[in-house]
Amino acid sequence: MPKPQDKTRLFLNRILPYIFIVVGIIGIIASFALTYDKIHVLKDPSYVPSCNINPIISCGSVMKTQQANLLGVPNTIFGLMGFSMLLTLGAVLLAGATLQRWLWRVINIGALAGFLMFVYLFFEAVFRIHTICPYCFVVWMIVPPVLWYTTLYNLGEGHLKLGLNTRARGFVTKHHGDILLVWYVIVFLILLTRFWYYWKTLI
Secondary structure, three states: OOOHHHHHHHHHHHHHOOOOOOOOOOOOHHHHHHHHHHHHHHHHHOOOOOOOOOOOOOOOHHHHHHEEEEEOOEHHHHHHHHHHHHHHHHHHHOOHHHHHHHHHHHHHHHHHHHHHHHHHHHHHHHHOOEEOOOHHHHHHHHHHHHHHHHHHHHHHOOOOOOOOOHHHHHHHHOHHHHHHHHHHHHHHHHHHHHHHHHHHHOO
């Protein structure tokens, strides 16, 4: 009977390209929609984006903050670039390409950078801007699996050495889906409790 590590490795070899492709497509759509609204807001400050749903779920207020830009460039541009590269990478892997170890490490670093950016923007939106941008929320949901499964793949293939003992690696590989689910539960609990003053008015 195959070991959990072997099952996870086979799973990742098959599914990772599809994760990259699906996340890439969704991310490009979200980034494009935000870029479209951002351009219209810059042209006309009175423009109301279609994603302004209520006082909490809104992207118009987020677009006008300094956190919406990095080094003077709108975050949406970085999103278009990053998700386009991810989509291309998924297509290349699906076509049967074999990447060198150093490139997989670069991909992991890129995934980590994207995740850290997500954490920063999540914190700023929820705790300082006090708004949930719908398209940003979509990105919050799709970025963690990219880092998580890229890291698991690189660990399984020996591209990364994180110092995990056999027991820890066995637990992580066996419960990879459960760990990701816990992450989502934490995110939703934060959003639920942080904006409970508004959610309870809808009940």
